Amino acid sequence: MKKLIHLALIILISVSFSCQNNTENSEVSEVVTEVKNDIERVEPPNWWIGFKNNQFQLLVKHPNISEATPSINYAGVSIEKVHKADSPNYLFLDVNISESAKAGPFNIHFKFNEEKELVQTYEIKARQKEATDFKGFDSSDAVFLITPDRFANGDTSNDIDENLNEKTINRQDDYGRHGGDIKGIIQHLDYIQEMGFTQIWSCPLLINDMPQSSYHGYAMTDFYRVDPRFGTLEDYQELSTKAKEKGIGLIMDQVANHCGSEHWWMKDLPFKDWVNQQASFVNKQPLNNSNHRRTANQDLYAANRDKKEMAEGWFVSAMPDLNQRNPFMANYIIQNSIWWIETLNLSGIRQDTYPYPDKTFMSNWAGAIMNEYPNFSIVGEEWSYNPLLIAYWQDGHKNKDGYQSNLKSTMDFAMQRHIVEALNDAEQWDTGLVKIYEGLANDFAYTSPKDIMIFPDNHDMSRIFTQLKGDIPNTKMALSYLLTLPRIPQLYYGTEILMNDFAKPGDHGLIRTDFPGGWEGDTVNAFTGEGLTDNQKDMQNYLKKVLNYRKTSAAIHDGKTIHFAPFMGTYFLFRVVEGETVVHIINKNNEPITIDLKRYEEVGLNGKTLKNIITDETFVWQDSIQLKERGSLILTTKAN
Numbered sequence: 001m002k003k004l005i006h007l008a009l010i011i012l013i014s015v016s017f018s019c020q021n022n023t024e025n026s027e028v029s030e031v032v033t034e035v036k037n038d039i040e041r042v043e044p045p046n047w048w049i050g051f052k053n054n055q056f057q058l059l060v061k062h063p064n065i066s067e068a069t070p071s072i073n074y075a076g077v078s079i080e081k082v083h084k085a086d087s088p089n090y091l092f093l094d095v096n097i098s099e100s101a102k103a104g105p106f107n108i109h110f111k112f113n114e115e116k117e118l119v120q121t122y123e124i125k126a127r128q129k130e131a132t133d134f135k136g137f138d139s140s141d142a143v144f145l146i147t148p149d150r151f152a153n154g155d156t157s158n159d160i161d162e163n164l165n166e167k168t169i170n171r172q173d174d175y176g177r178h179g180g181d182i183k184g185i186i187q188h189l190d191y192i193q194e195m196g197f198t199q200i201w202s203c204p205l206l207i208n209d210m211p212q213s214s215y216h217g218y219a220m221t222d223f224y225r226v227d228p229r230f231g232t233l234e235d236y237q238e239l240s241t242k243a244k245e246k247g248i249g250l251i252m253d254q255v256a257n258h259c260g261s262e263h264w265w266m267k268d269l270p271f272k273d274w275v276n277q278q279a280s281f282v283n284k285q286p287l288n289n290s291n292h293r294r295t296a297n298q299d300l301y302a303a304n305r306d307k308k309e310m311a312e313g314w315f316v317s318a319m320p321d322l323n324q325r326n327p328f329m330a331n332y333i334i335q336n337s338i339w340w341i342e343t344l345n346l347s348g349i350r351q352d353t354y355p356y357p358d359k360t361f362m363s364n365w366a367g368a369i370m371n372e373y374p375n376f377s378i379v380g381e382e383w384s385y386n387p388l389l390i391a392y393w394q395d396g397h398k399n400k401d402g403y404q405s406n407l408k409s410t411m412d413f414a415m416q417r418h419i420v421e422a423l424n425d426a427e428q429w430d431t432g433l434v435k436i437y438e439g440l441a442n443d444f445a446y447t448s449p450k451d452i453m454i455f456p457d458n459h460d461m462s463r464i465f466t467q468l469k470g471d472i473p474n475t476k477m478a479l480s481y482l483l484t485l486p487r488i489p490q491l492y493y494g495t496e497i498l499m500n501d502f503a504k505p506g507d508h509g510l511i512r513t514d515f516p517g518g519w520e521g522d523t524v525n526a527f528t529g530e531g532l533t534d535n536q537k538d539m540q541n542y543l544k545k546v547l548n549y550r551k552t553s554a555a556i557h558d559g560k561t562i563h564f565a566p567f568m569g570t571y572f573l574f575r576v577v578e579g580e581t582v583v584h585i586i587n588k589n590n591e592p593i594t595i596d597l598k599r600y601e602e603v604g605l606n607g608k609t610l611k612n613i614i615t616d617e618t619f620v621w622q623d624s625i626q627l628k629e630r631g632s633l634i635l636t637t638k639a640n
Helices: 002-018 024-028 180-185 188-196 231-245 277-282 303-312 328-346 359-372 387-392 413-424 429-445 472-482 534-551 555-557 597-603
Strands: 041-043 055-061 069-072 078-086 090-097 104-111 116-126 144-146 198-200 249-254 348-351 379-382 488-491 560-563 570-577 579-588 593-596 609-612 619-620 622-628 631-636
Touching: 055 328, 055 622, 069 090, 116 555, 180 231, 188 534, 198 348, 231 328, 249 328, 303 622, 328 359, 328 570, 359 379, 387 413, 413 429, 429 560, 429 570, 472 534, 472 579, 472 631, 534 631, 555 570, 555 631, 593 597, 619 622
Parallel strands: 144 198, 144 488, 198 249, 249 348, 348 379
Antiparallel strands: 041 055, 055 090, 069 104, 078 090, 104 116, 560 570, 570 579, 579 631, 593 622, 609 619, 609 631
16 A cells, blocks of 8 residues: 555656646656666665755665666756676666756666666655754753663554564563564653653664564664564654654664674675675684774774774674775765654764774764754764763864864763762762762863763663662762753663662663563553652652753753862752852762851852752752751752
């Protein structure tokens, strides 16, 4: 039925074009009256008019397609160059779209000889909105990270696909598929909005047709296909549309470094250098995995061998390492990202394993996207606890080697660790808090601290409640502190209900536990609160209040940051903007303590009334404040 509808639309479009008063296309171009799909694979599946870069490259895959001569007869669209690959089953076509070109379908003819010709209908579309209207995420946002297989099962009919390698579903298997999908996210957008989140980052939703552990999404086997166990492309587009209706942007998790070993091209690689260590792979020889020495990207003294092993080693044995130095691979990845931005109306991209691909390519990749979408956002995963390495990747940083990343945001693993270590240090209160204080002091190294992403945990590390040893006051301190920092905060699904991996800390399958209430028959439902413990409900409500206050806080979004060295087991952080001051206090004392507020008089709060954003109680800032129990306190000068 979908194919018939698509055919009808194409015919309608072509008839419309032929009947226009301006008959340029009908006189010069071949009129498309029937959709042709003779070619095995053409990627990208479509393109658009109106980009700054008016050229794109088509990957064409078909048996012995290199013997054919391709041609296009459509006004304003032309083949500039034809590239043959090492495999006879590929062609790469450089296609130019002139400013005079109009949106519509056209045929690409592949002529083999007088008797044989194959035809593929292709379409260039009109863009739905201006490039500048693709608004990215920033420090005013709060990001909700979801592992879709483990969040909610909204459509049980797609749980198993008999055409794919992994055909089972088993919620008792931490590394098996559990059935969560796109519909499940759509059905709970109200919950996400009411909690106070303004962006959704979903782990990859593209197909992972792998024999096992395919649920996580990071071993993609087709970069243009949604995994049918998650839903359809239309479902993905619906998620984006309905999220935006609720003021929530959509961030796509992408992977430029590797694919899954079952990717369709691994059975017939177009070039001899399409993936790294390709000769060893083809000849079934041992492959080297990455040495994971990410500092080789910056190290002035790094040996070439270490650089090569880091960049060309496979991330893991089931994930072939893509060679971005191959110009056709480079074009493929860049175009794939742009295709998804346009198709899904994205607000951002989270790029996995950022330091592992060729770093020159990553600069070109980010640069190409930001050139087309100047208000867009990209965050790169740099799992490093060294602020110097985090700073290196942020756009505008003055690197000694002259490298410019074009990357707006990096991930703050360093500050995440400082927060955990500081709060777990129970022996000496000020010594522990100094780790947070000095960690934030490292912001001098960053070009733009507020564009860095901070988080308590994610899909690859123990839950924050586990890291903080099940201590609820410490968990509240960690979460409230990072939500008031000059950063973009990201929280992982289930953090709000104290999800944990106590049984096996660090185990990825357990970290990505099912969200209770996402499956029919669940006895606990975190979406409604049914069956949650008092502590879980309290944490959920606590985060809901902080997140919703944060939504409208100019001080937290853009305010000046002032913090004072830890004193008597307390640490004071201030965010200040005209008309609003937010005070965040961490108190590690188990017994009541009184703090002299004259220490903080430079902030100018004396005599002002502040409100506790959790309890709504008011407090007049004068000589002292009594802190009655260990925990955090968030005060604001805003009345409402």
